[in-house]
Amino acid sequence: MPLHFSCTMCGRCCHGLRLPLSLDEARRWLDDGGEVEVFCEAVPWPEEPAADNGPAWHKRKRSFLARSGQLPVRVVVTLVASFDGACPNLRADMGCGIYERRPTACRVYPAEVNPFIDVDPALKLCPPEAWQTPEVLRADDGSWADPVVAAAVVRRREDDYVEADAKHELCNLLGIHEAGLANEGMLAHTPGRERMREVLQAMAVPSNYAAPESDWILVSHRLRTMWLLESAGARGLQAADLEGAGRRFVSFVGDE
Numbered sequence: 001m002p003l004h005f006s007c008t009m010c011g012r013c014c015h016g017l018r019l020p021l022s023l024d025e026a027r028r029w030l031d032d033g034g035e036v037e038v039f040c041e042a043v044p045w046p047e048e049p050a051a052d053n054g055p056a057w058h059k060r061k062r063s064f065l066a067r068s069g070q071l072p073v074r075v076v077v078t079l080v081a082s083f084d085g086a087c088p089n090l091r092a093d094m095g096c097g098i099y100e101r102r103p104t105a106c107r108v109y110p111a112e113v114n115p116f117i118d119v120d121p122a123l124k125l126c127p128p129e130a131w132q133t134p135e136v137l138r139a140d141d142g143s144w145a146d147p148v149v150a151a152a153v154v155r156r157r158e159d160d161y162v163e164a165d166a167k168h169e170l171c172n173l174l175g176i177h178e179a180g181l182a183n184e185g186m187l188a189h190t191p192g193r194e195r196m197r198e199v200l201q202a203m204a205v206p207s208n209y210a211a212p213e214s215d216w217i218l219v220s221h222r223l224r225t226m227w228l229l230e231s232a233g234a235r236g237l238q239a240a241d242l243e244g245a246g247r248r249f250v251s252f253v254g255d256e
């Protein structure tokens, strides 16, 4: 069945956001006076996935190889513009003040970049009437009907793939080597606007960074996970023991 959708311009998706950005978008966001955070999560990666494991290969392409102690991991880094209230670019009439150069993620919503995740209207911010329209978002064959959305989905996905190694370089330059354990949480690093600008400008463009393998600390809020990490030879840290400013643990699941 096709999925019907038409934006009502309610503006909900422009509030309280964590907006993923490409490296160039992050540079522009910082130039415009915004803040950009670095969200890191690590997946234990003891061996390469089977050739037909599409979701695992999608994750592999978005990540770089590293280790945590003796445990091989892949680290997924996402540059994020975070704001609690309205986006600084949102106009009073709920239009976008930078419409022509808005980030690709803004063009995607409410579609999905991950080809293995289906659109679930119940998980989206759009009001019920947005889904009760003759206009089609996703056709019967799974393709995106709107060419702007289709192009944005591909662009966002390709940016994630192409920039994975550059984000490794970014983390090394920022001294970031702590990540949330995938499926439990992410570690959000907040280096500060000026530091982010300085480091993004210092990076090679285009990046063909061959980073030395880096050693990461895996952060979780679950005591049982700490034991498992220790038994796997990994370097674990409980979220409650995080010290100092500039980072916070964002959990996806309950304590146990």
Ligand code: SF4
Binding pocket: 013, 014, 015, 017, 019, 087, 088, 089, 090, 091, 095, 096, 097, 098, 099, 102, 103, 106
């Ligand atoms: S940049 Fe524009 S479209 Fe994107 S969240 Fe802000 S106001 Fe909304």
Ligand code: SF4
Binding pocket: 006, 007, 008, 009, 010, 011, 012, 013, 014, 109, 110, 125, 126, 127, 130
């Ligand atoms: S939440 Fe949905 S309907 Fe509302 S502005 Fe965003 S995309 Fe449009």
